[in-house]
């Protein structure tokens with residue numbers, strides 16, 4: 383009962399290095415692009431306000447030194463208040479736009495991941511726990527990417543450019559120092575970023591494993607207690623927690639150290655500018671107002687670039703989660719054109735031709751080639767020893783797995799998996815339930831069915847004693863395994879009765895039923911084209927065809 387966190391990163395994704403902006407996130411919704419455009423406008427306005435602020439302060443300071451009076455302060459005071467207010471409004475606007483973009487992209491990513499899982503419902507590569515972690519707290523970490531990192535990235539481009547040009551026009555020598563030292567910050571950041579990226583991915587992997595451990599422990603607590611393994615499992619959980627703590631502290635250490643190094647780098651750069659311009663003021667090569675103007679502006683050039691490095695760590699978690707989401711989305715089978723060929727008159731309802739399947743990495747096929755024709759109204763019973771491939775055959779019929787070889791035809795037409803699933807009512811080994819009532823679950827087969835139809839379907843499925851109004855918790859909580867199966871069979875019968883499906887695929891439909899109820903269910907299946915896995919003599923006796931799979 384271990385989850386291995388496959389969902390997190392594919393090998394290729396782990397080794398792939400991406401720039402500061404993942405183009406796949408940009409493609410995921412116009413919101414991001416709109417945000418970037420608005421962000422550039424807001425960033426430019428912020429830079430212009432910074433220029434106004436610096437110029438007002440420099441003029442005021444120059445004036446104070448020249449006249450030795452403070453009267454000029456009264457003139458610039460309200461201008462500075464307006465500039466600060468303007469900057470505050472722009473910062474708020476930037477955050478607001480960023481949060482809107484984050485919400486839009488997160489919801490789009492969640493929908494895309496769910497659509498990918500719908501296209502590939504039994505993907506063995508990802509466990510439920512890791513998928514839930516990804517869709518909840520994983521993608522929520524994108525907030526940091528959008529609300530801190532991306533706005534800062536935009537500011538890091540617009541502000542240094544505009545302020546750099548202003549410094550260039552004021553003092554050429556200082557502009558040269560800035561131009562030579564500024565690129566050192568992104569270079570250093572890139573180096574730190576590459577280290578952090580691998581580290582964050584590892585942390586995300588450990589976090590997913592921790593979620594899997596918790597899910598296992600909670601779901602399997604009774605079993606673990608009976609077998610006296612609860613303590614050992616708790617020990618495993620403690621180890622996962624320790625690993626998680628270690629990874630988190632490691633990431634934080636890099637984050638703090640890199641912030642320190644970046645701070646040092648930009649402070650030294652500003653100091654070089656200050657010393658240079660200071661000497662030139664002493665030798666009367668630059669006037670005091672220009673010197674103040676350049677000195678006030680110099681840190682403003684480095685600040686936004688440096689902040690990108692700081693906020694990169696806020697974004698890294700979200701980017702690692704987004705990477706996992708893209709791994710799921712990109713691994714989903716692309717939908718082929720619907721209905722590849724037209725139905726053939728008088729063809730069998732279901733035709734299976736040399737269908738076989740070998741799971742990835744397995745030596746022998748789980749399902750050796752099988753073939754059969756099933757005409758409308760016939761019942762095919764599939765039997766065979768445990769592990770011979772019965773469920774694999776049903777999964778291939780439903781299109782949950784792509785068979786290694788062979789084909790499935792419905793009415794002589796090779797339908798794609800999605801179109802085939804629309805025609806087939808299916809009851810698997812552990813049928814899925816939604817929270818609500820028994821009637822809600824049965825009505826998944828036909829939302830328009832009235833109470834009488836729901837009751838009749840339940841009766842036919844052997845669940846006549848079940849009260850349709852009875853509540854059902856999350857994932858069928860409150861129903862016994864047998865009752866769950868009855869509700870699922872009733873749902874499938876209702877689907878067929880509604881005319882939406884004309885094929886039934888059932889895994890052990892009468893398991894746990896007494897003889898009388900079993901006969902009632904078999905009567906209900908009369909005339910419906912059905913493939914059923916069963917070992918029950920009564921079911922085999924009713925079969926038009928029996929397919930016995932050899933031991934694997």
Ligand SMILES: Nc1ncnc2c1ncn2[C@@H]1O[C@H](COP(=O)(O)OP(=O)(O)OP(=O)(O)O)[C@@H](O)[C@H]1O
Nearest residue numbers: 506741744748767768769770771772773774775934
């Ligand atoms: N996702 C998977 N990956 C790899 N091997 C698998 C996977 N699912 C099933 N198998 C293997 O394929 C073989 C057939 O499995 P399948 O579940 O189809 O058997 P079955 O006949 O339905 O068994 P049972 O009657 O016990 O339910 C088994 O050996 C099983 O271990």
